[in-house]
Structure formats: structure tokens, C-alpha cells
Amino acid sequence: MKTILTNKHISIETRKRALQCYIEPVLMYGCETWTISKQIxxxxxxxxxxxxxxxxxxxxxxxxxxxxxLNEANKRRSLVRTIRKRQATFLGHVIRRGKLEHLVTTGKFERKRSRGRQKEKIMDGLVTWLGPGKVSDTLAAVKDRDLWRDMIANAYKQGT
Structure with missing residues (x-):
């Protein structure tokens, strides 16, 4: 793809579209299950x-x-926001289904906690991305599909 993405004879809009269609999906494969820390x-x-x-x-x-x-390319950063949106959509499916995946995602297994600082969970990252609130408020919002879609759309528009 290097020859296509760096070709001066192809417009920048076409090259951005090729990047979005062919490279970003490979980069984001399985991103719904990632825990995104500040470093990542x-x-x-x-x-x-x-x-x-x-x-x-x-x-x-x-x-x-x-x-x-970014101004030269006439583009906004969108990769992390897209990943967060996909994670939130996937979380909605998992929580509404209510099976074993629900327990794993929300971390409601009865077990002894390990020593030291606890690892960040997917829910922690999504709750901070969606806005101020608690995990319980977020889980309640997931049940109402329209409210959940609005929350995701608002967080995506804000660009956080």
C-alpha cells in the first residue's frame, strides 16, 4: 500500500479513503476487547x-x-474515537445478552483479588469516555438501546 499512499498523482482524499478502507481495519482487528491505557x-x-x-x-x-x-491533510484524529465507539457498541451487545460474557466484562466473578494495583478493566475506560458517571449508571443505560446509542454518539462527537 506504500506506493498508493505516497503517490502524488492520486488525490489526498483518495489516499485517505484507501487508508481508512484497507489499513485501519487491519490495525483495529479485535479492538473491541482491548483495554486502552493512556500509553496505548x-x-x-x-x-x-x-x-x-x-x-x-x-x-x-x-x-x-x-x-x-492534520490541517494540511484536512483531517481530525479519529482512530481512538472509532475504537472507543466500537468497544461501546460491542459492550451493549454483550450486556444486553446477559450470558457469561456479561460476567467477564463487568468483572463480577467471586474470587480473591490479586495484590498490588488492580488492572484497568474495559468498563473503566468506557465509563470515563462516555462521561461522568458510575459503572452502575452505565450498565443501566445499556439496557435502553436508544439511550445507549445517544450516549455513544454524543461521546464520539465530543472527540474525547
């Missing part, structure tokens, strides 16, 4: 910017800010 989020954003810089043929030695590159 930074790596995903860096990857997104790396693709844009390659498409625009901006060398890594050029002192251009990410905002300037």
Missing part, C-alpha cells in the same frame, strides 16, 4: 500521525506539529 492511546495516535506524515511525504526531521499536519 498515545501509541495509537502516533501511528495515525505516522500514516498521515507518510501520505503527505513529510520527513520525520521536518519540524511540523501534529496540528499542522
Amino acid at each position: 492511546q498515545n501509541k495509537l495516535e502516533a501511528t495515525e500521525m505516522w500514516f498521515l506524515r507518510r501520505m503527505l511525504r513529510i520527513p520525520w526531521t521536518a519540524k511540523k506539529t501534529n496540528e499542522r499536519v
Whole structure:
């Protein structure tokens, strides 16, 4: 795909579309089950910017800010927001189904907690992305499908 994405004879819009159609799905394979920490989020954003810089043929030695590159490409960062949206949609399916996956996702297994700082769960990341609230409020919102879709759409629009 390098020859297509860096070809100057193809418009930038077509190259962005190729990136979105062929590369991002491979990159996001299985993202519904990822736990996105701040470190992983930074790596995903860096990857997104790396693709844009390659498409625009901006060398890594050029002192251009990410905002300037985004303006040049006429694009907003969307990779992390898309992943969060897919996670929230998947969570809705899992919670409404109410089977074993529900217990695993919400962490309601009876067991002894391990020592040290507890690992971040998928629910923790989604609750902070969707806005202020508790896990119990989020789980209650999942039951109402229309409310859940509105919450996801609002969080996606805000770009958090």
C-alpha cells in the first residue's frame, strides 16, 4: 500500500479513503476487547500521525506539529474515537445478552483479588469516555438501546 499512499498523482482524499478502507481495519482487528491505557492511546495516535506524515511525504526531521499536519491533510484524529465507539457498541451487545460474557466484562466473578494495583478493566475506560458517571449508571443505560446509542454518539462527537 506504500506506493498508493505516497503517490502524488492520486488525490489526498483518495489516499485517505484507501487508508481508512484497507489499513485501519487491519490495525483495529479485535479492538473491541482491548483495554486502552493512556500509553496505548498515545501509541495509537502516533501511528495515525505516522500514516498521515507518510501520505503527505513529510520527513520525520521536518519540524511540523501534529496540528499542522492534520490541517494540511484536512483531517481530525479519529482512530481512538472509532475504537472507543466500537468497544461501546460491542459492550451493549454483550450486556444486553446477559450470558457469561456479561460476567467477564463487568468483572463480577467471586474470587480473591490479586495484590498490588488492580488492572484497568474495559468498563473503566468506557465509563470515563462516555462521561461522568458510575459503572452502575452505565450498565443501566445499556439496557435502553436508544439511550445507549445517544450516549455513544454524543461521546464520539465530543472527540474525547
